[in-house]
Amino acid sequence: MKTVPLFDVNLLGDVFTERQSRNLRAGKTLFQLVTKGAKSLNAAAIWMDAASSVMDCIGAYLRYQQAKEITEQLESQKEALDKQIENCQKILQVEQQVWQEEQQNRLEALDAILRRDRQSSVQLLHVISGYRNSIDFLFVELTKIRHKPHARTPELLALVNSVDKLMQAQLSCLVAAFDEPNP
Template sequence: MKVVELFDFGFDNIASDRVKRSTRLGKAAYVLFRQGASKVNPVAIWMDSVLAVMDAANSYMAYKQEEEITKQLKYELSSLRQVLSNLEKQLKIEKEILEKESEYRISQFDAQLKKMSSNNVQLLREIGEARVSIDTLIKVVRNLRQNPLKNALALKDLENSLDNLLLSQLQCLVQSLDEN
């Protein structure tokens, strides 16, 4: 592939030989029409025709140069379109991966919430079942309080244990309600 200057504006050819030759050709045509063929110099006409052929060859070369530039630009455009297509495919794949990851995370969070919810329900059920035994224990403590002289030391230990049990039960309830 040829390397061609993409942005060659050609300001150096503003007053080129083409303009000068066109002026001479106009003068020669004027002399030819005005005075006839006898006053026109054949060498000048031959030189003008040679210059015209050279100008045509120069124009053809400029055309080919512009054609090569167009070809290179089209090639660059096609390569940029391919890069864009590849980037779009990559972006689509990354989007699908992110969607699948987010679906997986959401399902994991849902599973954790269900597990925590079932754990809380189970904890509340166990506390409710323990509540029945605590109620019977409270009744026993009330009966022992009515006879304070018998087993006073055992009554104190039983009251402390009952208070600790009630306190831990309340803490479990508050914690499970805070998590919900």
């Protein structure tokens, strides 16, 4: 395929072309034929006009071939661009599928973390409720012992202090467990 410039710039050709001059000569010849008859016509001028018409026809054919070549080049460029767009769309679809799969994997991982956190929270609450029952039992027993006469012994005071410390430790563990983010 030969390379033809896509856009020709002809500044002087737009002012007065060969076709316009040929049309002007043909008009003069027709005017002479009508006004003066066939005797006044110059045969050489008619042959020259016919030759210039043939040359103009050849020029028009060459311009047609050039336009045809330019059209073929533009069509091949269009096909290449269409193929490139199609390939880019395929790449975009593949990337979109990869992103969707990654998003699905992230959602599944997040769901698993949330389930694990929920299960650990439930287990922690069960353990704490078991400890709470033990502490409640200790408080009930301590109140029974306090109501008895002669209950103010140093051992009882140490037991009360120990139960209070146990309750504070349990509350601080509970607060720490729910405030810390899980890794």
